[in-house]
Amino acid sequence: MSFKNLLVYRFEEPIKDSLSTVEEKLSEKPLTACLTQEMESVGWLPVFKEGKQYVEKINNALFFRLGIEQKILPNSAVKTAVDKKIEEKDLKHVSRSEMKELHELVTNELLPHALVNRHSILAYIDLEKNWLVVDASSTKKASLVTSHLRKTLGSLPIVPLTPENSVNAALTHWALHGIQSDVLSMLDEIELKEVKDEGGNAKFKGVALNSKEVQDPLKEGWQVTKVMLEYDEQISFSMSGDFIFKRLKFLERFEENLESEDDPLLQIQAELYLAIDLYRRVVQNVYDLTNSAK
Template sequence: MWFKNLRIYRFSRPCELNEESLEKALAEFAFTPCGSQDRQQLGWVAPLGRHGHTLLHAASGNLLLCMRREERVLPSAVVKEALDSKVAEIEEAQGRPVPRKEQQTLKEEIEMQLLPRAFTRSQKTFAYVSPQENLLIVDASSAGKADELVSLLRKTVGSLPVVPLASNTNPAACMTDWVKNGPMPTGFSLLEEAELRDTQEDGGVIRCKQQDLTSDEIFAHLEAGKMVTKLAVDWRERLTCLLEQELVIKRLKFNDLLREESGNSDDVDAAAKFDADFLLMCGELANFIPELLEALGGEQSDDTE
């Protein structure tokens, strides 16, 4: 259980969620597969999959949950082919053109006929609530997936007073200063990947990989006014990640030695390994997130918004 992305939300007031009440609330919105006419379904499933039965996994006060999204796959090309065939049949039989409005109605009817036979695909999105840190952390690469989970959780518990985590200083300005002027904040070091973007609306974008970011070439781009909008960093040789200007963490990777601390999967059962991984991850992030905020000038408060 190791997150690969972090979208972090701060509770605007002390988190009141607890294991008992949240488990009960999740049960009301447990996942059910798509019916014959459902385009998609959202709901909560057991985070441990087949190794668990509860919709909530709790460890050291942290509450892990998992949203499953299932949708029916109905390719537009298939619908168009069926629609074209139907339109041609009507035109030939009745000797008249089929107007746009009627075609739209036919399209909807065709989709309803095809839906029961359409394949389904599903995705899982994990998140955990840390009442002690007053945070909600979602493992989602896109804002849309994170918003979907947050919306479902808000619907599930009735009220979810969270806002995206924000720093006092613009992360892009901080990252630009780190690369251009140095030094890196304590505990952080540069890796060899970054994105540089012109501040003009239609400005250029430079993506660097396996590139010495302290080189004269990079410095020249920064002197010309480009900003660092994505930056790969290492934190205390415990984890690496790609920090983005929206204070989003992507491509999060924990040190192999750290991952081995939870024990070899051959030595422990899957549920115990999952639990140990989750505990270790939460512990690391509880230290990493405050240090990241400090490196970015501290967390934005109501007074600094």
């Protein structure tokens, strides 16, 4: 149940709702099945499949899960049905307004029979760091959580946690001069972009960062746009200019600290307890180093 991504927001003021209040508010807006003519339904789910709680407090963090149900209605299927309608009605010239009406008619006919896909997004409020952390690889996906959480709680005074310095500039500096850190290191997977109109791109994997292939473009002014990083030999992740921690992967050193539990729920909670501490250190460390890069 570990996070695949960390997209972090900072609360502009500490959250005032208690655990019981947040639990109550979320439980009042659960995910319900899509109605016959609905394309999408959004609501809260219990944090763990094995549990019933809409909020779980672990290591001073409040975990919650947003559920999304979406009808699968491909554009190609709608277009085919519209074309059939046109043939059936023997329409020779279809105006824009008539085409719009046909699309709406066909969509309404197909919706009740469309397949439904359900997925969820895990997130937590870190009471210690005053952060909201979403397992999302883009702000668009994260906005599903933030907008629904704002509606549920009544307010959500957050701003993205982004360094003052350019992230890409910091990544480029590290690739050229190394990272002044005992815990953070760059791995041999990097993407570069030529900083000019219609500039080139280059991707390297398994090629040493101090090699001529990587260093020559950097010395010519190319910029790092994405790189794999490793923190304290415990976790690896991808970092780019949006300051979203992606492709998170626990490493052997972290897994060695996990104790085996007979109860699957206790196992998940134990992993999340340790993960929270690690996420706090990783995000803060990369944030501080980015701001200190010259």
